[in-house]
Amino acid sequence: MRSILNALDTAFLALDQRSRGLLNRLDDEGLFSKRIKVDDGSGLLSCAECIVRSAAKVEQTFGGITTRLWDDPFEWTLPEKLGDKRSILQYLDEVAQTRARGMTFIRSDAELAKLIQAPVEMKTLHEVLTTCSDYAHERLDRAEAASQTTCASQPAWDWALIRVRATDPTKSE
Numbered sequence: 001m002r003s004i005l006n007a008l009d010t011a012f013l014a015l016d017q018r019s020r021g022l023l024n025r026l027d028d029e030g031l032f033s034k035r036i037k038v039d040d041g042s043g044l045l046s047c048a049e050c051i052v053r054s055a056a057k058v059e060q061t062f063g064g065i066t067t068r069l070w071d072d073p074f075e076w077t078l079p080e081k082l083g084d085k086r087s088i089l090q091y092l093d094e095v096a097q098t099r100a101r102g103m104t105f106i107r108s109d110a111e112l113a114k115l116i117q118a119p120v121e122m123k124t125l126h127e128v129l130t131t132c133s134d135y136a137h138e139r140l141d142r143a144e145a146a147s148q149t150t151c152a153s154q155p156a157w158d159w160a161l162i163r164v165r166a167t168d169p170t171k172s173e
Contacts, residue, residue, distance in 0.1 A: 001108060001109050001110075002108060002109055003109060004109045004112060004126070005103065005106055005108070005109055005112070008103075008129050008130075008133065009103050011133050011137075012058065012099050012103075012133065012136075015054065015055075015058065015133070015136050015137065015140065016092060016095070016096050016099075018140055019051050019054060019055060019092055019140060019143075020089065020092060022047070022051060022140070022143055022144060022147060023051065023085050023088060023089060023092075024085075025147070026047060026048075026085070026147060028084045028085055030047065030147065031046065031047055031048035031084070031085065031088070032046040032047075032048050032049070032083075033046070045142065045146070046146060047143045047144075047146040047147040048082070048088060048143075050139045050140065050142045050143035050146060051088065051139070051140065051143045052082055052088060052091065053139045054135075054136040054137075054139035054140050054143070055091060055092055055095045055136070056072070056095075057132055057135050057136045057139070058095050058098070058099055058132060058136055059094070059095045059098050059099075060072055061102075061128060061129070061132035062098045062099050062101070062102030062103075063098060063102075064118065064119065064128075065102050065105060065106070065116065065125070065128065066098075066101060066102050066105050068117065070118070070119040106125065111125060112124065112125045112126035112129070113125070113126065116128065
């Protein structure tokens, strides 16, 4: 059975769609012009940097699951490499492919209980995926906050509800 995996996949697809939607509402200048404080020591990050860090977390997680290499894609996600919408969208395409390969790597919901060597410690596969999803959604929340003065309109989607359903698909609210 794959009901939990399908819910997680839906949450990761929502991340991708949300990232692309936000990028489409920005012009190239708006990508890096507005900055927001991030409390994890990253300092001030732009909308584009938050979008890319969200995607990079997904890439790192699914790369770690499938190859056991938990490399942070920091070097190839720098603003110098991903400095416009076109290059960021291409990176999102690569991340989507990595995520899709990773989701097919996990065959059933039962495998979510398996312990794997995550970057720092042993964790269940479910914990690794939900932690990744939470972090990536939080980075996109920051990206949207940074873009508020740049974008004319904001989506009226309840992203927190999508995250809750991905964690426990039996919850309806």
